[in-house]
Amino acid sequence: MDNPSKIIEGGVEYWLGKFDGKSVLYDFDKILIYLNAKGKLLFGKQFRIYDEDTVIIRKLCYYFIKDKENCLKDDIDPDKGILLSGPVGCGKTSLMKLLRHIVPMQRPYEMIPCRNVTFSFNHLGFKTVEEYGNTKFYCFDDLGVEPSGRFYGKDLNVMGEVLLSRYELYLQTKHKIKTHATTNLNAEELEDRYGHRVRSRMRELFNLIAFDKRAGDKRK
Numbered sequence: 001m002d003n004p005s006k007i008i009e010g011g012v013e014y015w016l017g018k019f020d021g022k023s024v025l026y027d028f029d030k031i032l033i034y035l036n037a038k039g040k041l042l043f044g045k046q047f048r049i050y051d052e053d054t055v056i057i058r059k060l061c062y063y064f065i066k067d068k069e070n071c072l073k074d075d076i077d078p079d080k081g082i083l084l085s086g087p088v089g090c091g092k093t094s095l096m097k098l099l100r101h102i103v104p105m106q107r108p109y110e111m112i113p114c115r116n117v118t119f120s121f122n123h124l125g126f127k128t129v130e131e132y133g134n135t136k137f138y139c140f141d142d143l144g145v146e147p148s149g150r151f152y153g154k155d156l157n158v159m160g161e162v163l164l165s166r167y168e169l170y171l172q173t174k175h176k177i178k179t180h181a182t183t184n185l186n187a188e189e190l191e192d193r194y195g196h197r198v199r200s201r202m203r204e205l206f207n208l209i210a211f212d213k214r215a216g217d218k219r220k
């Protein structure tokens with residue numbers, strides 16, 4: 001049988017690990033080589049893996065390849081989603097767009113800017129909240145800085161409602177659905193924005209992976 005960790009990109013073959021006929025023994029250095037190449041294809045030739053980001057990238061990789069032992073060490077629950085937090089421009093959105101490519105056989109998640117969720121609510125109302133409360137996998141990008149929603153004179157904390165729906169679904173489906181997010185906010189700021197109820201559920205829905213607050217802005 002073919003090695004399931006084999007990925008072909010632009011005519012080049014990448015193996016992310018060894019295959020013993022049953023399971024893949026992933027090799028983090030090989031994953032980094034692939035991410036470096038795929039990142040350049042997706043975001044341009046200035047993309048590179050920064051040394052100071054490898055701790056975070058390693059955690060994300062263990063999560064996505066479902067490496068149980070290392071997840072346990074990092075206190076990461078493979079059933080939950082990922083909340084990737086960090087300062088402006090440190091590379092959160094890029095990483096969440098990139099990392100899904102190391103596991104092409106897994107169900108993909110869609111990147112949805114939180115602003116778009118609010119804007120959709122302003123046009124369509126509660127239908128939007130229902131729409132994102134489905135069993136698809138999402139990564140809600142830039143959580144916490146979206147404007148609040150308004151429909152026929154009624155204000156609504158749209159992303160708060162969406163997260164409550166996602167949490168209910170997560171419980172009902174025995175943790176089989178995934179919700180990921182990126183954010184600039186810390187725990188306290190998230191609680192200010194969404195309230196204690198949502199914040200408490202977020203802890204169950206997400207594994208928090210946080211960039212250092214001094215991480216640099218890659219936009220420059």
Ligand SMILES: Nc1ncnc2c1ncn2[C@@H]1O[C@H](COP(=O)(O)OP(=O)(O)OP(=O)(O)O)[C@@H](O)[C@H]1O
Pocket residue numbers: 043046047048049050086087088089090091092093094095142182183184217218219
């Ligand atoms: N590893 C990298 N190498 C080179 N450029 C990068 C890298 N990661 C991100 N960038 C570039 O830096 C900019 C910011 O990246 P990105 O949007 O992923 O950051 P972010 O953390 O999501 O920012 P924000 O908090 O504003 O949403 C983008 O232009 C992106 O292409």
Ligand SMILES: [Mg+2]
Pocket residue numbers: 092093094141142182
């Ligand atoms: Mg972003």
